[in-house]
Structures are given as structure tokens and as C-alpha cells.
Amino acid sequence: MLEEQQGPNAFSVGPGPVRNDSAAERHxxxxxxxxxxRRYNESVKESRTAIIVMIVITLGLIAFGAYLLSSSSTWVLVLGGLTALIGIAGLVFAGYAATQIDPKGFLDRGVLNPAIxxxxxxxxxxxxxxxxxxxSDTVWALFATKVADLPGHLNTVGERIxxxxxxxxxxxxxxxxxxVSPIAWGTDSAQVLQGAAQSIDEKEWQLLESMRSRFVSDGDYSIMEAKGIQLLTQVEVAGVSATENPELEATTY
Structure with missing residues (x-):
């Protein structure tokens, strides 16, 4: 177990934390x-960008509201006050959102899966x-994600991630x-990355590699959230289904 090993190279694979009354069996x-x-997790970078945009917009609203408050017209003064209040409320919300950014993202929960x-x-x-x-543990699929080059990996076609x-x-x-969150977003330990890959059934890696040609590049694939989901047939997943491998049970959050 991780608690017994300690240190940045320690890891274990087993049941994950319970979320919404369910848990990943292979976590x-x-x-x-x-x-x-903080440096590599793109979900964190995406959240920071959104918050910065929100702060710029709210500061603009506050400045515009202050400008309107200099008017002698009653309705313009009311509009200016409302605009400034909206801007202040947005700024407070942006500040709160900034405190909620978790660099762990989805790394500390979920199912360990193979990607190539x-x-x-x-x-x-x-x-x-x-x-x-x-x-129901019966629906298998391929799904794609576009991310920046990952630390600890060669980032070449065919590499296991x-x-x-x-x-x-x-x-x-x-x-x-x-x-989808690459393990490499959360650690620079080669032992953890290698151990994670080896903890995934070889049958899954082989099935994934055999279906790599199905992928079609699309610049709209977003960071983290998967796109291009393609369901597999029972024939295609024969030998690696969750009924044969109970540890592959998914989880919701």
C-alpha cells in the first residue's frame, strides 16, 4: 500500500475513494x-485562464459602472450602480473560484485506464x-483527447500512456x-508511470493498439474532456470485458 511505502515513488492499485455512492475498483x-x-495539469491551466478572463470582464464592468455614476441623469446613475454591483459580485465570485482550483484535479480519483x-x-x-x-459494466468504447506533450513520456505515436x-x-x-487525466500531470516519477502502465491488463493495451487506426485527428478535441467516442462491439471486447475482470468497474462523480 502507498501508506506503507511512502515517498514520491510509492503507488498502489486498488479500490478508489467513494464518490456519489460508487468507486473505481481499479484506481x-x-x-x-x-x-x-500546477505546472502540467491542463485542467488547472484552463480554469486559471477562465478566471483571468472573468476578472478582466468584471473589472471592466466596475470601471464602466463608475463612469456612469458620474452622470447627472437618474436612470444612468441607476444603470451605473447596477453595472458596478454586477462587476463587484463577479469579481468576488472569480476570487472564490480561484481558491477552489485543485491542482490534483481528477488525478486522485477515477479509473486507471490505458491510452495510446x-x-x-x-x-x-x-x-x-x-x-x-x-x-452496467457492459459498454466499452474508444475516446480521444488532445493534450500538450506530457512530461516523462517520449510523446511519439504508439507510446503507452x-x-x-x-x-x-x-x-x-x-x-x-x-x-481524461494523464498520470504524468501529477508526478515526475518514472517508477509511478511505469507501474501504472504495468498495472493495466496487457489485453487492454493490445486491443487499444490494434484499434489505433480508427482515430481521426480533429483540432476541436478539448483538453481533458473526451471526444469522438466510439462504442465497441462485444466481439471486439471479447476477453477484456468487465464480467471477466471485475476490477474494471467504472465510477461516477
Whole structure:
């Protein structure tokens, strides 16, 4: 167990934390390097950018409201006051949101899944991930994510990348939203990255590699949230289904 090993190279694979009355049976527990995660976790960078934009907009509203308050017209004064109040409220919310940014992101929860680099360009790679995406443990799929080059990896086509996946919302027999976070966003330990990859069944890696040609590059693939979801047939997932491997049970958050 992680508690017994201690240190940045320690890790364990087993049941994850309970969230919304469910838990990932195959979860990677490891010591997240916070400075490293702040630097590389793109979900954190995306949140920071959104907050900065919000702050700029709210400061603009406050400045515009202050300008309107210099008017002698009653209705303009009222409009200026409302505009300034909206700006102040937005600024307070942006400040609160900034305190809620967690560099751990989804790294400390979710299912350990295999991903493979299926395309690469200067500074970016596309990950094709294989995972069970239904609460009934019967729906397997491929899904793609575009991320910046990952530390600790060669970032070349065909490279194996261990990731953790979290799911949200139910639509029929599958989850509507899938969040993918490479383990490399949270650690610079080669031992943890290698151990995570080796903890995933070789059958899953082989199935993923055999289906790499299915990927079609799309510049609209977003950071973290998976796109291009393609469901697999029972024949395609024969030998790696959750019924044969109970540890592959998904989880919702």
C-alpha cells in the first residue's frame, strides 16, 4: 500500500475513494506532486485562464459602472450602480473560484485506464483511450483527447500512456461525459508511470493498439474532456470485458 511505502515513488492499485455512492475498483493511488501538477495539469491551466478572463470582464464592468455614476441623469446613475454591483459580485465570485482550483484535479480519483498516442504534432499529442463507460459494466468504447506533450513520456505515436478517467451523467446505458487525466500531470516519477502502465491488463493495451487506426485527428478535441467516442462491439471486447475482470468497474462523480 502507498501508506506503507511512502515517498514520491510509492503507488498502489486498488479500490478508489467513494464518490456519489460508487468507486473505481481499479484506481491508482500515488503521491501527487503539487508543484508539478500546477505546472502540467491542463485542467488547472484552463480554469486559471477562465478566471483571468472573468476578472478582466468584471473589472471592466466596475470601471464602466463608475463612469456612469458620474452622470447627472437618474436612470444612468441607476444603470451605473447596477453595472458596478454586477462587476463587484463577479469579481468576488472569480476570487472564490480561484481558491477552489485543485491542482490534483481528477488525478486522485477515477479509473486507471490505458491510452495510446495515436497522433502527434509539435507540442501536442492525441490520446486514444480505452475504457468501460457504462454503469452496467457492459459498454466499452474508444475516446480521444488532445493534450500538450506530457512530461516523462517520449510523446511519439504508439507510446503507452496510463490515464485516470472520471465519468458524469447517465444517458441510456452509458455515461455522457468522460474526463481524461494523464498520470504524468501529477508526478515526475518514472517508477509511478511505469507501474501504472504495468498495472493495466496487457489485453487492454493490445486491443487499444490494434484499434489505433480508427482515430481521426480533429483540432476541436478539448483538453481533458473526451471526444469522438466510439462504442465497441462485444466481439471486439471479447476477453477484456468487465464480467471477466471485475476490477474494471467504472465510477461516477
Amino acid at each position: 491508482l493511488e500515488f503521491q501527487i506532486n503539487i508543484p508539478h501538477a 498516442v495515436c497522433a502527434a504534432e509539435k507540442g501536442h499529442i492525441w490520446l486514444l483511450t480505452l475504457g468501460e463507460i457504462g454503469p 496510463p490515464v485516470t478517467c472520471c465519468f458524469a451523467g447517465i444517458e441510456g446505458d452509458r455515461y455522457k461525459t468522460i474526463y
